Amino acid sequence: MRDVAHVAVNQNSRANLWSRLRYMASTRPKPSLVMHKLRNRRQRQRIDETLRERIGPFAGRFHRVPHHEAHLASAFYFSGFSDSIVLSLDGFGDFLSTSWGRATADGIQVDGRVAFPHSLGVLYQAVTQFLGFSEYGDEYKVMGLAAYGTPRHVAELERVCQPTEDGAFELDLAFFRHHQSRVDYEWEGGRPVIGTLFADAFSDLLGASRDPEEEVTQRHRDIASSVQQLYEDRVIVLIRQLRSRYGLDRLCIAGGCGMNSVANGHIRAATGVDTLYVPWAPGDAGGAIGAASVVAAGLGTKSFKGGPFSGPAWTDDEIGVILEANAEELAQAGARVTRHDEAALCERAAASIAEGSVVGWFQGAMEFGPRALGNRSIIADARRSDMREILNVRIKRRELFRPFAPAVLAERAAEWFVDVGAVPYMSEVLGVRVEQRERVPAITHVDGTGRLQTVESAANPRFYRLIECFAEKTGVPMVINTSFNESEPIVCSPQDALACFLRTRMDVLCLQGWMIERPSA
Numbered sequence: 001m002r003d004v005a006h007v008a009v010n011q012n013s014r015a016n017l018w019s020r021l022r023y024m025a026s027t028r029p030k031p032s033l034v035m036h037k038l039r040n041r042r043q044r045q046r047i048d049e050t051l052r053e054r055i056g057p058f059a060g061r062f063h064r065v066p067h068h069e070a071h072l073a074s075a076f077y078f079s080g081f082s083d084s085i086v087l088s089l090d091g092f093g094d095f096l097s098t099s100w101g102r103a104t105a106d107g108i109q110v111d112g113r114v115a116f117p118h119s120l121g122v123l124y125q126a127v128t129q130f131l132g133f134s135e136y137g138d139e140y141k142v143m144g145l146a147a148y149g150t151p152r153h154v155a156e157l158e159r160v161c162q163p164t165e166d167g168a169f170e171l172d173l174a175f176f177r178h179h180q181s182r183v184d185y186e187w188e189g190g191r192p193v194i195g196t197l198f199a200d201a202f203s204d205l206l207g208a209s210r211d212p213e214e215e216v217t218q219r220h221r222d223i224a225s226s227v228q229q230l231y232e233d234r235v236i237v238l239i240r241q242l243r244s245r246y247g248l249d250r251l252c253i254a255g256g257c258g259m260n261s262v263a264n265g266h267i268r269a270a271t272g273v274d275t276l277y278v279p280w281a282p283g284d285a286g287g288a289i290g291a292a293s294v295v296a297a298g299l300g301t302k303s304f305k306g307g308p309f310s311g312p313a314w315t316d317d318e319i320g321v322i323l324e325a326n327a328e329e330l331a332q333a334g335a336r337v338t339r340h341d342e343a344a345l346c347e348r349a350a351a352s353i354a355e356g357s358v359v360g361w362f363q364g365a366m367e368f369g370p371r372a373l374g375n376r377s378i379i380a381d382a383r384r385s386d387m388r389e390i391l392n393v394r395i396k397r398r399e400l401f402r403p404f405a406p407a408v409l410a411e412r413a414a415e416w417f418v419d420v421g422a423v424p425y426m427s428e429v430l431g432v433r434v435e436q437r438e439r440v441p442a443i444t445h446v447d448g449t450g451r452l453q454t455v456e457s458a459a460n461p462r463f464y465r466l467i468e469c470f471a472e473k474t475g476v477p478m479v480i481n482t483s484f485n486e487s488e489p490i491v492c493s494p495q496d497a498l499a500c501f502l503r504t505r506m507d508v509l510c511l512q513g514w515m516i517e518r519p520s521a
Helices: 017-027 031-045 047-055 067-076 120-130 139-146 154-158 201-206 218-246 261-271 284-298 316-325 327-332 342-354 387-396 410-415 434-439 461-474 494-503
Strands: 006-009 061-064 083-093 096-104 107-115 161-163 169-171 185-188 191-194 250-254 275-277 336-339 359-362 376-380 406-409 428-431 449-455 478-483 508-511 514-517
Touching: 006 047, 006 284, 047 061, 061 284, 067 083, 067 096, 067 107, 067 250, 067 284, 083 120, 083 218, 096 120, 096 218, 120 139, 120 169, 120 201, 120 218, 139 218, 139 261, 154 161, 154 201, 154 218, 161 218, 218 250, 218 261, 250 261, 261 275, 261 428, 261 449, 316 327, 316 336, 316 494, 316 514, 342 359, 342 376, 342 461, 342 508, 342 514, 359 494, 376 387, 387 478, 406 410, 406 461, 410 449, 449 461, 461 478, 494 508
Parallel strands: 006 061, 083 250, 250 275, 359 508, 406 449
Antiparallel strands: 083 096, 096 107, 161 169, 185 191, 336 514, 359 376, 376 478, 406 478, 428 449, 508 514
16 A cells, blocks of 8 residues: 555535535534434544555545546446536435536536435435335345336325426425435345335325235236336436436436336437446445546546446366365266367357357456356357246346346347447346247346347457357347345455355356356256
């Protein structure tokens, strides 16, 4: 750390100070809530002290970058655009939930904001909790469930979140708790746990909330569909307003709500935006990259390069040592271990997938961000109608309403998907062409869509070659790509991957150039 000149963090408690003071003066929140917020603020202000305590002497400068400015930068500076509309949609950060403006080579100009307590992220999370999905990050379950419902409750939910004259939105606070009571954000067993956001008025509006152990009914599916529709309506109105204001057809989106891939898939068709860019880590993790790029831009950096494949990596020889150390356990499992060059490995793995095998695929540097993009993935045949059930029974144990995603060769994506552009980070759900749906039932959701990843040879040559080999054998240029894990964080090391392989019913494990096969599960 003695060699590091600058450290940036994507939070600045002094940002939007006047908005905070105005809110407190006008609403006079409970003293217990104010004290809770102040304690959190003091903890965040000690980040630089904590870093010095943990990592030793640091003589450089410490920079506090406003939360949403970091989000906007994490998207625009890596988009390749010369200018763009920029939009950050989040829960909350530095007293804001939303921020927008225009970005050029000269920097990012923020022109509009939505401040606490109004937030599309809080709206979606509150309904997620109301539907009985209480784990942090369960919003993606609601997105999957929405396809099974009808948006028959949109009219009721419109009372909860109304549009404003500038194209933004405003919550009816009678339906929420976060603005007047302390909503705990705590850590239990290494995972975040968030207190209840919705108030009793939600039950008056939509009926009783769902207990997490209760069966999912059609009413719950319809509520999921309705909140998804309302969220999309509010976002599309805002983007149309921004496009009209700036006269640009390029858009960058970041923030936690940037992971609503269903909404992202509708933006271009609904708003006239020609090109959409969502970064590989649109949420708070990507805010670290954004904060650093804001500081770098201020120091004169004009161009930025980066991508998701920036984590740990292992060589074939290092993996060979690990396999040797686990030789006895592999022998007990009846596994056969062989080593191949890249061409042979892709050829053999593609043949196994085409024959119905479930393949763990481990290569190169681990992905950074919420999506498995081909370096820590489980791969399977998209043509098999029973493959969802196979993956869930053997490994994933997910709710049946949650779809699996396709990874498709970029230059052939338009043959299979409607209105497709570059989607390298699985950020959009798009329609599967009607004439192709029967050919790839395992990735076609109940509403005829798929959350695709377009794979380019230059970006990920080995993964591209695997899909290319599969296409040569089957005529289908895509595979199922789901995260390499089983009810745990995505695997990072070869040891993690090997442990997951041995305790599940995975058929094949590819570790760089090594291929481990065992008798069919």
